Amino acid sequence: MLLTVDKISTTVGQAFSWLILGLTFMMTWEIFSRRFFDAPHAWSFDAQIQLYGIMFMMGGAYTLAKSGHVRGDVLYGFFSPRVQAGLDLILYVVFFVPGTVALVWAGYTYAGESWFIREHSTVMIDGPPVYTFKTFIPIAGALLLMQGVAEMVRCVMCLRDGEWPSRKEDVVEVDVEKLKEMMHVKDEDIAALDKYVLEKEKEKEHGKGPRS
Amino acid sequence: MTFPKLRKELWFGFTIVALLVIPTFYFLPAPWNMASGHLGLLMLALVVVAIMLGFPTAFTLMGMGVFFAWLAYRFQSPEIAVRQTLDLMVQRTYAVMTNDVLISVPLFVFMGYLVERAALIEKLFKSLHLAIGRIPGSLAVATLITCAVFATATGIIGAVVTLMGLLAFPAMIRARYDVKLSAGVITAGGTLGILIPPSVLLILYGATASVSVVQLYAGAFFPGIMLAGLYIGYVIVRAWLNPSLAPQAPLEERTVPMPDWALQLSPGGTGLALPIIVGALASGKSPVPRSTLWRQLAVGLLPLAMVVAPVTILYRVATTVEIVDTGGMQEIGDTTGATSESTLAEPPGEGVQEPPQEGAQAAPAAPAATPAPVVVKPPAPSPEAASESTRRVPAPTWFWVVFAVGVAILAVNYGLFTFTRLQIFKLLLTSFFPLSALILSVLGSIIFGWATPTEAAAMGSAGGLLLALAYGKLTFQVVKESAFLCAKTTAMVCWLFVGSSIFSAAFALLGGQEIIELWVLSLNMSPLQFMLLAQFIIFILGWPLEWTEIIVIFMPIFLPLLGHFNVDPLFFGLLVAVNLQTAFLSPPVAMAAFYLKGVAPPHVTLNQIFSGMMPFMAIQVLMLFLLYMFPGIGLWLPQLLYGN
DSSP: OHHHHHHHHHHHHHHHHTHHHHHHHHHHHHHHHHHHSOOOOTTHHHHHHHHHHHHHHHHHHHHHHTTOSOBOOSSGGGSOHHHHHHHHHHHIIIIIHHHHHHHHHHHHHHHHHHHHTTOBOSSSTTOOBSHHHHHHHHHHHHHHHHHHHHHHHHHHHHHHHSSOOOOOOOOOSSOHHHHHHHTTOOHHHHHHHHHHHHHHHHHHHHHHOSOO | OOGGGOOHHHHHHHHHHHHHHHHHHHHSOOGGGOOHHHHHHHHHHHHHHHHHTTOBHHHHHHHHHHHHHHHHHHHHOGGGHHHHHHHHHHHHHHHHHTOTTTTHHHHHHHHHHHHHHTOOHHHHHHHHHHHTTTSTTHHHHHHHHHHHHHHHHHOOHHHHHHHHHHHHHHHHHHTTOOHHHHHHHHHHHHGGGGTSSSOHHHHHHHHHHTOOHHHHHHHHHHHHHHHHHHHHHHHHHHHHHOTTTSOOOOHHHHOOOOOHHHHHHSGGGOSBHHHHHHHHHHHOOOSSOHHHHHHHHHHHHHHHHHHHHHHHHHHHTTTSOOHHHHHHHHHHHHHTGGGHHHHHHOSOSSOSOOHHHHHHHHHHHHHHSOOOOOOOOOOTTOHHHHHHTTTSOOOOHHHHHHHHHHHHHHHHHHHTOBHHHHHHHHHHHHHHHHHHHHHHHHHHHHHTTSSOHHHHHHHHHHHHHHHHHHTTOOOHHHHHHHHHHHHHHHHHHHHHHHHHHHHHHHHHHHTHHHHHHHHHHHTTOOHHHHHHHHHHHHHHHTTTSOHHHIIIIIHHHHHHHHGGGTOOHHHHHHHHHHHHHHHHHSTTSOHHHHHHHHHSOTTSOHHHHHHHHHHHHHHHHHHHHHHHHOTHHHHHHHHHHHOO
């Protein structure tokens, strides 16, 4: 069940992450089109904003599923998993649930009003519709809430078992193994370096006498 | 959990929490006569505690903001409080979704991931090392330059530190460098990407403080490069004073692989390249094919073109700006590579510097000071430009200074342009220049106003794709991973922004801001004291918190105060950016150190890494001081470009 929820969040997030490519191409094209063909497009600004907005909103649950949201790591990392899970569970209930529920609810009425009047962007005359764009607020909120519930279940499981249930692997920003491969460095090489470090230490000791 | 078992780190954390909570409760009035403003302060203290407990910051802020906003509205009109809270929340969210500053975040991040995956860091490092092989501590200096360039282009601290930890750290250790120095160089160099634009930190600050990102970029350019210069100066001086810290690398790592044709023309590669090539072409009976010769000649003449082109352009726009020149000069600076020993010594003040510094150095030095005793005859390359000068505004003195420096660099360059150098130059051509060109074109177009930061970011992303393509790394896999990572990072940053904007709205509603303002004003501080206090607080906050959190939570509190003390938000932002660099290097949340530890040999301890970082942290504080004493370092360029 957990993994299904993860999967939904991930799939949605990844699907929407392709928008970045679209955003890049669209804007590059727009710049060329404006500069060299003297043909700017009025809808371009709105389109950029919407692509970006949708991308990050839909990425929220994905990021949560991969525990990619920034946390303060002063104490957290040193707690045992049980303490971590307990704290997380409490804080999910205290902060997360009210926040996201409010977001879904507020987003729902907000988008509803926008649908009702078929709101269009006012940045340009004849701007593109915004009601679809605003619809993404409650959708993103709902996804986030769903993922949050999954995270809470995780916390409970961790409280029971004493260790965090596994997550599905994903690309990570600093994938040490992959970087090692890219640089053609093997673990043995790193281990082999140790002798230099130790030698250097020894030299120092001889040079300055025993260090305190 | 019993007390004696608590680890030292936990004690540290709890001490901070206690230090924060106890005064809060001490200063707060009793609950029965608490005004809503005090609630705001309570909220601030609570949020810091909650963040330290490790819950995702975005949602901590969001939840707390919603709750306290509701409280605040309840004070005013209980009936419609819920409605108002929801409205506030969704409006804030929508504002972040339509924020035209934040839109450049995903684009720059995407560019960064693509550049990182283009895998040119290895080439970059090796060619730079070869280029500056003769100066003291050359490996460390090459590391710093590589870090600076790569961190600037990617902006991903973790990846840069890890990569350099895998690449440069072993090289330095094997060359018997001091472990602490090596660790310090990598961690400090890796964090430069935070300051040197295009950096995400400045975008976030710009979005929070409503300061133009363009001006921030223009302003952060020189401080960033100067900081890199200070690092390099420090390393060189240390290595020079105590060669055992940073001995020369083994000879085999310093020899440049020479192709056959070059050895045929000049055994040992010591002959001056251009005259020999020209001679061989003229005589027509050299063993080397003519096509090779012509090609090498073309490559050899590139440095000349790189000085002449920007100087000519510069001359034409002499009445406006000269940043174009920085691009050209920088590249020249690097082509001179090791020859820079002589040229490098000349910029005063900072001692020896990295090559990219030179262009930058020449530029600010020229207009700022030096009544330019340099008299340069208008030389051959620009006769038509000279004739034009009658119609144009006469070129200002700084132009001639820049020009003289350009000519001097060229002269030195060609004076030492042996075959070995030609080889090194070609190596640099495939590693260093594409990256610097990418950075400079992105920055240049932003700073000159040819494109908005957003558009420049998009061009940067496209450039990243091209770069990956050029290096044969543009696979579906790479693009997919970059896109996914980019989505996650953007979601992280932007949700944090959503949370913090709800939070700061609640804070303002409760009147917490007013209390702080009244309190600060009641202290009767001079602007200097205020600045010191503000920077000190930010510095301290940098120990337990990350820069994103500091920017989005605490900047909204400081910013309204700036007006009272006549502090320019732009200037303040630059100081904050330099200051927050320390956040990466300050234990216990020094991310840079942990990334390095992850790939370092087991006997390198975290303590060694930390103590290696300390001198660099001290340099950052020095830089902060310099920037404060001479605001011109940062403000000169934005003022020149955009007036006041």
